[in-house]
Amino acid sequence: xxxxxxxxxxxxxxxxxxxxxxxxxxxxxxxxxxxxxxxxxxxxxxxxxxxxxxxxxxxxxxxxxxxxxxxxxxxxxxxxxxxxxxxxxxxxxxxxxxxxxxxxxxxxxxxxxxxxxxxxxxxxxxxxxxxxxxxxxxxxxxxxxxxxxxxxxxxxxxxxxxxxxxxxxxxxxxxxxxxxxxxxxxxxxxxxxxxxxxxxxxxxxxxxxxxxxxxxxxxxxxxxxxxxxxxxxxx
Amino acid sequence: xxxxxxxxxxxxxxxxxxxxxxxxxxxxxxxxxxxxxxxxxxxxxxxxxxxxxxxxxxxxxxxxxxxxxxxxxxxxxxxxxxxxxxxxxxxxxxxxxxxxxxxxxxxxxxxxxxxxxxxxxxxxxxxxxxxxxxxxxxxxxxxxxxxxxxxxxxxxxxxxxxxxxxxxxxxxxxxxxxxxxxxxxxxxxxxxxxxxxxxxxxxxxxxxxxxxxxxxxxxxxxxxxxxxxxxxxxxxxxxxxxxxxxxxxxxxxxxxxxxxxxxxxxxxxxxxxxxxxxxxxxxxxxxxxxxxxxxxxxxxxxxxxxxxxxxxxxxxxxxxxxxxxxxxxxxxxxxxxxxxxxxxxxxxxxxxxxxxxxxxxxxxxxxxxxxxxxxxxxxxxxxxxxxxxxxxxxxxxxxxxxxxxxxxxxxxxxxxxxxxxxxxxxxxxxxxxxxxxxxxxxxxxxxxxxxxxxxxxxxxxxxxxxxxxxxxxxxxxxxxxxxxxxxxxxxxxxxxxxxxxxxxxxxxxxxxxxxxxxxxxxxxxxxxxxxxxxxxxxxxxxxxxxxxxxxxxxxxxxxxxxxxxxxxxxxxxxxxxxxxxxxxxxxxxxxxxxxxxxxxxxxxxxxxxxxxxxxxxxxxxxxxxxxxxxxxxxxxxxxxxxxxxxxxxxxxxxxxxxxxxxxxxxxxxxxxxxxxxxxxxxxxxxxxxxxxxxxxxxx
Numbered sequence: 032x033x034x035x036x037x038x039x040x041x042x043x044x045x046x047x048x049x050x051x052x053x054x055x056x057x058x059x060x061x062x063x064x065x066x067x068x069x070x071x072x073x074x075x076x077x078x079x080x081x082x083x084x085x086x087x088x089x090x091x092x093x094x095x096x097x098x099x100x101x102x103x104x105x106x107x108x109x110x111x112x113x114x115x116x117x118x119x120x121x122x123x124x125x126x127x128x129x130x131x132x133x134x135x136x137x138x139x140x141x142x143x144x145x146x147x148x149x150x151x152x153x154x155x156x157x158x159x160x161x162x163x164x165x166x167x168x169x170x171x172x173x174x175x176x177x178x179x180x181x182x183x184x185x186x187x188x189x190x191x192x193x194x195x196x197x198x199x200x201x202x203x204x205x206x207x208x209x210x211x212x213x214x215x216x217x218x219x220x221x222x223x224x225x226x227x228x229x230x231x232x233x234x235x236x237x238x239x240x241x242x243x244x245x246x247x248x249x250x251x252x253x254x255x256x257x258x259x260x261x262x263x264x265x266x
Numbered sequence: 267x268x269x270x271x272x273x274x275x276x277x278x279x280x281x282x283x284x285x286x287x288x289x290x291x292x293x294x295x296x297x298x299x300x301x302x303x304x305x306x307x308x309x310x311x312x313x314x315x316x317x318x319x320x321x322x323x324x325x326x327x328x329x330x331x332x333x334x335x336x337x338x339x340x341x342x343x344x345x346x347x348x349x350x351x352x353x354x355x356x357x358x359x360x361x362x363x364x365x366x367x368x369x370x371x372x373x374x375x376x377x378x379x380x381x382x383x384x385x386x387x388x389x390x391x392x393x394x395x396x397x398x399x400x401x402x403x404x405x406x407x408x409x410x411x412x413x414x415x416x417x418x419x420x421x422x423x424x425x426x427x428x429x430x431x432x433x434x435x436x437x438x439x440x441x442x443x444x445x446x447x448x449x450x451x452x453x454x455x456x457x458x459x460x461x462x463x464x465x466x467x468x469x470x471x472x473x474x475x476x477x478x479x480x481x482x483x484x485x486x487x488x489x490x491x492x493x494x495x496x497x498x499x500x501x502x503x504x505x506x507x508x509x510x511x512x513x514x515x516x517x518x519x520x521x522x523x524x525x526x527x528x529x530x531x532x533x534x535x536x537x538x539x540x541x542x543x544x545x546x547x548x549x550x551x552x553x554x555x556x557x558x559x560x561x562x563x564x565x566x567x568x569x570x571x572x573x574x575x576x577x578x579x580x581x582x583x584x585x586x587x588x589x590x591x592x593x594x595x596x597x598x599x600x601x602x603x604x605x606x607x608x609x610x611x612x613x614x615x616x617x618x619x620x621x622x623x624x625x626x627x628x629x630x631x632x633x634x635x636x637x638x639x640x641x642x643x644x645x646x647x648x649x650x651x652x653x654x655x656x657x658x659x660x661x662x663x664x665x666x667x668x669x670x671x672x673x674x675x676x677x678x679x680x681x682x683x684x685x686x687x688x689x690x691x692x693x694x695x696x697x698x699x700x701x702x703x704x705x706x707x708x709x710x711x712x713x714x715x716x717x718x719x720x721x722x723x724x725x726x727x728x729x730x731x732x733x734x735x736x737x738x739x740x741x742x743x744x745x746x747x748x749x750x751x752x753x754x755x756x757x758x759x760x761x762x763x764x765x766x767x768x769x770x771x772x773x774x775x776x777x778x779x780x781x782x783x784x785x786x787x788x789x790x791x792x793x794x795x796x797x798x799x800x801x802x803x804x805x806x807x808x809x810x811x812x813x814x815x816x817x818x819x820x821x822x823x824x825x826x827x828x829x830x831x832x833x834x835x836x837x838x839x840x841x842x843x844x845x846x847x848x849x850x851x852x853x854x855x856x857x858x859x860x861x862x863x864x865x866x867x868x869x870x871x872x873x874x875x876x877x878x879x880x881x882x883x884x885x886x887x888x889x890x891x892x893x894x895x896x897x898x899x900x901x902x903x904x905x906x907x908x909x910x911x912x913x914x915x916x917x918x919x920x921x922x923x924x925x926x927x928x929x930x931x932x933x934x935x936x937x938x939x940x941x942x943x944x945x946x947x948x949x950x951x952x953x954x955x956x957x958x959x960x961x962x963x964x965x
Contacts, residue, residue, distance in 0.1 A: 097897040100897075119779075128894070134898050134900075135899035135900065137419055137900070138902045141900070149898070153898065156886045159885075159889075159895065
C-alpha cells in the first residue's frame with residue numbers, strides 16, 4: 032500500500048472527524064485516564080499519523096529514558112506498516128524520523144517556563160518547524176492554572192497543536208463514568224478537547240469519550256476506540 | 267594456578283575524569299598489599315605495615331598493559347584495560363568479548379555522561395554483567411543517590427544501592443554495608459585497615475529504609491530471597507546468592523560507592539567483584555565454525571577439549587611482539603601446536619607469560635578462562651588460534667568498512683621508512699584501520715572510523731616511530747547505489763583471430779530493499795533450460811562483483827544492488843568463463859546510468875553534552891550541518907543532544923563546539939548508517955570528481 036492510501040484509510044480520519052477535522056493549531060487537547068490504559072501508545076499513534084502526513088512533531092517526555100520513547104514510535108510504526116503492508120517501509124521510517132524530536136526532561140519538578148523555553152530554542156535555533164507538541168506524562172492535574180495558561184499562550188504564539196496524556200498523580204482521585212478524574216476539571220475552560228479513556232470489560236476495548244469539545248460539554252462517544260492488544264486506535 | 271571458579275576477568279569502564287586510573291591503581295595496590303601481608307604473615311607471623319616510601323612507590327603503578335593479573339583473597343582477577351573513545355569501537359568491542367564482567371565507574375557529581383551511555387550500550391550488546399562504583403564521593407556536590415537514579419532512568423538498569431555513604435564531600439568517612447548492616451571505616455595511612463562498627467545513630471533510619479528498598483529490588487530476581495523475606499528468615503548468604511544470581515542474569519546492577527582518591531570503599535568493591543561477577547564457566551561463549559558455514563558453536567570451559575583461543579591485543583615490548591590471549595576452551599601448554607584460523611598458519615607456543623602489575627611471570631600452562639600472553643607469534647589482533655583439529659573463529663569476519671580517509675606525505679626518506687613500519691604495525695592491531703597507495707596520485711592513503719581515529723595514528727607515527735608526515739584534508743568514504751530497476755540484454759562478441767569470445771546475458775539490476783542491515787550485493791540466477799550453462803553462472807556473478815567495486819559517479823564502491831539474470835545465450839566453442847565475466851561487467855556498466863545512480867554518504871550518530879545554557883548553540887550547530895536532532899535530554903543544568911549528522915559536515919566540529927560553548931560541551935560520534943546525499947551536494951561532488959580526474963589525466 033502507498034502512503035497516501037494508508038493515510039486515507041487510517042482510523043485517525045474518524046478520530047479527526049469526531050473533532051470536526053482535528054484539534055487545530057493553537058489549541059490544547061488532553062487524553063486522560065487511569066494509569067496503564069494506553070495513553071502513551073495513543074499519543075504516539077496520534078503523532079505517528081501526523082508524521083505520516085509530513086507534519087513535524089516534538090514529543091516531550093519526563094521519564095528520563097529516551098530509548099523507551101523511541102521504541103514506542105518504532106513499535107507503532109511497525110504495527111501500522113505491517114497491517115497495511117506499507118511499500119518501502121524502511122525508507123519511509125527514516126524519512127519521517129527527521130520530522131520528530133524527542134525532548135526529555137529528567138529532572139523532577141522541572142518548571143513549565145524551562146520546558147517552554149527549551150521548546151522555543153529547538154523551534155527557533157534548531158529551525159525545527161513543529162506542527163504539534165505531544166506532552167507525554169505531564170503532571171497536568173497538579174499544575175497551576177497559570178502553568179496551563181502559559182502552555183496555551185505558547186500554542187497560540189507558535190501556531191501549533193498541543194496534546195497531553197494525563198494520569199492523576201494522587202491515588203485518591205475520583206473518576207467519572209468516562210474515566211475523567213475530577214482534578215482535571217479545574218482548567219476545563221483552557222482545554223479545547225478533552226478525551227476520556229476507559230476500559231470496558233464486556234467489549235474488551237478501551238472506550239474513548241469526547242468529554243469536551245470547544246464550548247460543548249456534552250460527553251459523546253467517539254467513533255474510535257483503543258484496541259487493548261495492539262494499543263492502537265481503531266475504528 | 268587457580269581453579270576456574272576462582273577466576274574473574276573484568277573490565278573497568280568509565281567516562282574520562284571519573285577516576286578510572288586512580289581506581290585501577292588502588293585495586294592493584296590493595297590486592298598486592300593483601301597478597302604481601304599474607305605472605306609475610308605466613309613466614310614470620312608478623313603483620314607488615316606500610317612505610318610511606320613504599321606507599322609512594324606502590325602508588326606509581328598504573329595499568330600499562332592490556333591485562334593485569336591480581337589476586338584478591340584467593341581469587342585470581344584479570345583486569346582488562348578497555349579503551350575509552352568510541353572512535354576505537356572495534357577495540358572496545360574486542361575487549362568486551364574478553365571480559366566476563368565489568369565495573370562501571372561513575373563520578374558522584376557528574377553522574378551518567380554520554381560516554382557512559384555509549385559504553386553501556388556496547389555492554390548490553392555483549393551481555394556483560396556489571397556492578398557500579400560511584401567514585402569521588404568526597405567531591406563537592408557528590409550525590410550518589412542521584413547517580414543511582416540516573417543509572418535507572420538514563421541507562422534503564424535495575425540499579426540497587428548496596429551501601430550508603432557515611433558523610434559526603436569533605437566529611438566522607440566510610441560506608442554502611444546494607445547487607446551486614448555495619449559501618450565500614452577505612453583506617454591506616456592508605457585505608458588498608460578495615461574497621462567495622464555500629465551504624466552511626468543518625469544514619470540508622472536511612473539505612474533501614476535503604477535496606478528495605480534493596481531487598482525489594484533484589485527479591486524480584488530471586489524466589490529464594492522472596493520466600494525468606496516472607497518467612498522472616500533472611501540471612502546474609504541468601505542475599506549474597508540473590509545478588510549474584512541477579513547480577514549474572516543481567517537483571518540487577520549492584521551499586522557501591524566511595525572515593526578511590528581518599529582510599530575509601532575499594533575493598534568492599536573488590537569483594538563484590540569476586541562475589542557477584544561471574545566466573546568464566548558462568549558465561550556462555552560462542553565461536554563460528556568455519557568448516558560449517560559459520561555455524562554458531564557453544565564453547566565449553568573444559569580443559570580436556572581442544573583449545574580455542576582469542577588473540578585480543580598486540581603490544582610491542584622490548585622482547586618483541588606480545589600477544590594477549592584469552593583461552594575459551596581447552597588448555598595451552600608450552601610447545602603446543604596451534605593454528606591461526608584466519609591465516610591458516612600453524613605455529614608452536616614458545617614463551618607463555620602472565621602479566622602482573624609490576625612483573626611478568628613465565629608460566630608453563632594456562633587453562634580455559636584464563637588470560638595470558640604469548641611471545642613472538644605472527645598474527646593480527648582479533649585472530650583465533652585453535653587446536654589443529656578445529657577450524658573455529660571467535661570473531662565474526664565482518665569488519666565495519668572505514669568511513670574516512672586521509673592522504674599522507676612523509677617529510678623525507680627516513681620518515682617514509684618509519685611510516686611504512688608504523689602502518690604495517692597499525693593495520694595488524696586494528697582491522698578498522700586500512701592503508702593503501704592510491705594508484706592515480708601515488709599518495710599513501712589511510713582509512714579509518716573517524717577523524718580522531720586517524721589523528722591518533724598520525725600522532726603515534728610521530729611519537730613512537732619518529733615519522734614526520736604531512737596530512738591532507740580528510741575525505742569521506744562515499745558509496746554509490748542505484749535507485750531504480752534497469753534491464754539489460756548484452757552480447758559480448760570478439761572475433762579477432764584465434765578462438766573467439768561469445769556470451770549473451772539478459773536480466774536486470776535493481777536496488778535491494780532497505781533493511782536494518784545494509785546488504786551490499788545479491789546475485790539471483792533465474793536462468794531456465796540451460797540457455798547459459800551452469801558452469802558459466804559463477805562467472806556472471808564474478809563479473810557483476812567486479813563492476814560494483816568502483817562506480818562511475820565518484821569512483822566509490824556501489825552497494826545495495828541486486829543483479830538478476832534470466833536469459834542469455836552461449837556458443838559451444840567461443841563461450842568461456844572469461845567471456846561471461848566480461849559480458850556481465852560490460853552489461854552492468856552499460857545499465858548503470860539507466861538505473862538512476864545516487865551517492866550515499868556516511869551518517870554519524872552524534873551525541874553532544876553540555877550545560878543547558880548552550881542548548882541553543884548546540885541545536886544551531888547541528889542544524890547548520892544538515893543534521894537531524896533525534897532527541898534532547900535535560901537534567902537540571904546539563905543537557906544531552908542526540909543527532910544524526912553527515913560525516914562530511916563534522917570535520918572540525920570539536921573546535922567549533924568548543925568555541926560555541928566556551929569549551930564546556932563535548933561530543934562523541936559513531937557510524938549510524940549510509941544515506942542518500944541531497945542532489946545539490948551530489949552534483950557538486952560529481953563536478954569535483956570529474957575535475958580531479960581531468961587534472962590527473964592531464965599530468
